[in-house]
Amino acid sequence: MTAIELDGLERRYGERVALAGVSARVEAGQTLAVLGANGAGKTTLLRVLAGLLRPHAGMARVLGAELPAETWKLHGRVGFLGHEPLLYRELSGRENLAYHARLHRLNGSRVEEALAAVGMDRRADEPLRELSRGMVQRLAAARAVLHEPPLLLLDEPHAGLDPAAAELLEPLIGRASGRTRVLVTHDVEGALAEADVALGLKGGRQQFAGRPPDAERVRELYR
């Protein structure tokens, strides 16, 4: 089953091009690495795939939902781990996850499992503003997969994480999770090693998409 199908996807910001000519195909369970310099449009693409931004032209089908007409079909089926943890600093890890569980109509027991899975069960009742960046990131990852989404959208998921924590999250958000993943990262070597499909953006325009190319082509994105 094809998880993501894009053809000539475009998104403008007024007269400026944010995304143009984006075409790719990702099968279920595959990993798509999105590469490019800062401001190339990687985060925009991620938000379009999440249904948070609407495409202005071209075709986009995510998990069988035509965007933008059927965006509502994506609700609750995407796990989004972006730059913002999407958690409230004044609330504790447990309270934050319980809130999200209720929004997604999940059983409360999932919260405890999630806390244990990211190793935060002992500090689950401390407000987030007292926790380190790495701990908050772990809780954010827990939030992203709480509802067991078939599609994961990850924007630099290992930012702020030490190697031990990164390893802890592997079964949740890594290749081992078996979910379809779209990964935005500056770790080019790591991404190319993991990716089934790679997409390169420069100034919003797609430079390549398909089997991961050699390092030279990737470096061109950053010039």
Add this chain to the structure above:
Amino acid sequence: MYAKGLKSLSIASVVAVAAALALVFFYAPLDADQGFVQKIFYVHVPMAIVALCGFVAGGLMAIKHLRSGDRTWDMRSYVAIHLSIILGVGVLATGAIWAKASWGHWWVWDEPVLVSFLVVFLLYCVYYPLRFSIDDPERQARYSSVFAIAAGAFVPLNFAAVRMAESFTHPRVLSQTGGDLPGQMRLTFLACLLAMALLFVTLWKLELTSKNASMQLKRLRAKLLAEADARAAA
């Protein structure tokens, strides 16, 4: 798209305005109490009526925009509201002149229609800062439409409330905004109303034509730049 009929509409407006002015100065009788200054009523009231209709029309066009997603409706709504705000300045100015002539003060709270118009005007003044402080063009259009709808619904509510309040504290001063006008005055008034309405629609079409043209120009320019970019990269 909008230029069709613009010429005949402009001509009709000029004719209507000329005719209305002629009626005001040569046909309408001089008011016994207030004298010549009363004639400002022929400008003030039609302006107010057309401005209010403009606001409500802006709200209706905004509904069409939200339901269809077609941004041309938002542009139409914006221009209608924009012109009505400008007319609104005129309404308040002529209202002040009339108040000074009739009651000796530049502003009076006795006239409920004028008072509620002030509140409506203050509300619509926020349309610009709201609109232009949102950077994303699509979001800007959507939020402006929501505002236009809320404000449009607010107008009748406000008028009802102010009228209820004023009739309580100030016994209604007879104003000639109603239908009890002697024949000559009524004809002049209707002519002015028609002229003002035609003028509004003409200006509306004119501004839309000009905006449309400059948008198309921008689009062509962007396209040319993009093609130049692509050729340079290849």
Add this chain to the structure above:
Amino acid sequence: MIGAAVAILRKDLRLELRTKESVPAMSLFTVTCFVLFHFGLDRDSLDGELAAGVLWVTLLLAAVIGVTRLFAAEREQGGIDGLLLAPVDRTALFLAKGTALFVFLLALELVALPSFGLLLLGPDLRDALPELLLVLLLADLGLAAVGALTAALAAEARARELIVPLLLLPLLVPLLIAASQASEPLLRVSPSTEDLGRWLGLLALYDVVFLLLSIAVFDYLLED
């Protein structure tokens, strides 16, 4: 949808209890305003029209503070994305935020009314009471609906703190008229309930119009 609205509401109430930002600020502002009015009007006690006017204008200005902060937690911390990605009806957000504002206003009035009775009101506040509470309830409902809508409209605007008062206050004029006209006879030296029905009717009409309108347009404010 109700489940989601309740979840969002609980989260907002919990945040307010923990951070204690909006309600104490609104309350302090209200009491300060009463003091300002004492000096500005050079009066020790008010009754009737003046009392109603001072009370309601102050409450509306305090409400502006609450409205400006209504989406603050989303903007500064949680982010609205979490909500947008969930299978939640957008109307649930309106209901939750509106109810939260309603609760904050009630809490504010628990402080504002006694302070008003103490500082500025000539006649005994208790004489106005059961009817005045009814006026407050209906007015708070309208305030909550219009406030939530305004907060969402201004949420994406750059000059948010400026736009909220400019947008909210004219919209509240009919509510102000109805509420103060209804309160005026109640706050007289010899209170009466004349015309109460007519002004409560206007308040109710205002509430219904803006509740329905806000529910209808709220969806368009969140999608992108």
